[in-house]
Amino acid sequence: MLHGELTCVELVEHYLDKIKENAQLNAFVEIYAEEALSRAISLDVRIKQDPSSCGELIGVIIGIKDVICYKDHHVTAASNILKDFKSIYTATAVQRLIDEDAIIIGSLNCDEFAMGSSNENSVYGNVLNALDETRVPGGSSGGSAVAVQAGLCMVSLGSDTGGSVRQPADFCGIIGMKPGYGRISRYGLLAYASSFDQIGIFSMNTTDLAIVLSVISGSDEFDSTCTDSPVPDYLSLLETDKTFNIAYFPESLDHPSLDKEIKNNITELISTLKEKGHRITPISFEYLDHIVPAYYVLTTAEASSNLSRYDGVKYGYRTKQNITDLNELYKKTRSEGFGKEVKRRIMLGTFVLSTGYYDAYYAKAQQIRKMIVDKTTSIFSQHDLIIMPTVPSPAFRFGEKSNDAIEMFLGDLYTVYANLAGIPGISLPLFKHSNGMPFGLQAMSDKLGETSLLQFANQLLKEKIPHGNEK
Secondary structure: OOOOOOOHHHHHHHHHHHHHHOHHHOOEEEEOHHHHHHHHHHHHHHHHHOHHHOOOOOOOEEEEEOOEOOOOOEOOOOOHHHOOOEOOOOOHHHHHHHHOOOEEEEEEOOOHHHOOOOOOOOOOOOOOOOOOOOEOOOOOOHHHHHHHHOOOOOEEEEEOOOOOOHHHHHHHOOEEEEOOOOOEOOOOEOOOOOOOOOEEEEEOOHHHHHHHHHHHEOOOOOOOOOOOOOOOOOOOOOOOOOOOEEEEOHHHHHOOOOOHHHHHHHHHHHHHHHHOOOEEEEOOOOOHHHHHHHHHHHHHHHHHHHHHHOOOOOOOOOOOOOOOOHHHHHHHHHHHHOOHHHHHHHHHHHHHOOOOOHHHHHHHHHHHHHHHHHHHHHHHOOOOEEEEEOOOOOOOEOOOOOOOHHHHHHOOOOOHHHHHHOOOEEEEEEEEOOOOOEEEEEEEEOOOOHHHHHHHHHHHHHHOOOOHHHO
């Protein structure tokens, strides 16, 4: 996080220029140029007058996903239903960044209401992958990933309900981490599925990730689901020569949807880790094919409830049609305001909660979730980490999966597990595919075991373990 002799103003100007130069990537929804420069000026004055008063993130340039509230700034969830809406309060995670003198440079594009795996569902249009602009950046936090990937900010915040930080990090060749459920307050995060959602972090290195995670984690009186567990000083614990007891699921590597190059590289990595002294154990995980169906039943059910508040009465978009019936107002407003993918998930969620289907779908998915949690607890009673692929394939081309919802959903096969179990997960940019695109390794730890994840990630990235076809 050190910036040498550069002033905060020079840093902000640099990133504003980079954003302008890369406008075609469509990563930003809104840029806070004047505000960021004004804040940089005041921070430079404070640095000169009293350096000891400066926060831990002094002058760090950060972007936030367009589902995270920042008082008096637009927050629209990339949806027409919240067009022109400004937040009346600031999310706890954002406030903690500001309190440590970070500079928020803008809000970042995403799939509408964080529903999507490709960033093709935004009212603002597609975000482009900076490595290949014909390919998706991943979703839903595509703008947050590309902003860090293309050097448009130092660090960014996204949200992860089923892989929306880790999957775009994988597609973009950067680090993306979802902490355990409750580690970071969800106050100020627009809800998709409340028992799954978690704010996550994108960065280019483990040092920046560790510092930001320490700053924004911790208990919050505004979020009853936020843990009271003490927040470690992740940076001071980052360096270790510890060897880890690691589990992996053979089913995850043998799954028919997994790209052969990804399988081969992770299989080779497992051998390399063994040679370096880590203890690697294959563990059968019989629930792999149940994960995606259970996830989509539960998250869409929660979404149908959470998104019922967007009705055109209190705030946001309202139909322009001349309507006198309240129910008709609701129908027209929501039909016009929500995009196709959001409407699909709301309808699915309403269906699985309906009379006659609740027990067959929602209750059954909850039972599966409980079995997954119990199995995960058992695994972590004897292991430090679980590793598996982050995604079944590298970044695909725009439109390639748009008309096949099932194939798109199956892209979440490896990431939704961590959200169902409520455990931390990280995607590490270790490999390169023969098509030129990056792909990563996913590692997960027990609840609130982010320290082990960061230590393992730091080891792998520092040791420069062979990167697939770059060997």
